[in-house]
Amino acid sequence: DGTSIPAIGFGTYALNGNNGVHAITSAIDIGYRLIDTAYNYENEGSVGEAIRRSSVPREQLYVTSKLPGRYHDYDKAVQTIQESLYRA
Incomplete structure (x- = not known):
């Protein structure tokens, strides 16, 4: 659809809680x-809170996440992705 995303992103591994x-x-x-x-x-909750606290409009941000292999079954995937979207 012509959408491009930034070439460099900020990784959040091990960034949890208030410090995250x-x-x-x-x-x-x-x-x-x-x-x-x-x-x-x-x-993902810390990421969502950081986005809410930032002064940058949400529509200017891209958030990527990853789905664990144990949730690759279709029904589990849909539910897990929905939970991720609710948090971030």
Whole structure:
């Protein structure tokens, strides 16, 4: 569809809780627009909170996540992806 995403993103592995929110918000404030997380990082909630706290409109941000292999069954995948979307 012609959409392009930033070539460089901010990885959030091991960025959890308030410290994670602060680090991710700082990354957004200095210019990162692609934020990478994963279900297994257990920090999608921190990513979502950082996005809510940032001064950058949500529509200017790209968030990527990863689905663990144990949830690749269609029904499990749909449910797990929905949960990820609710958190981030």
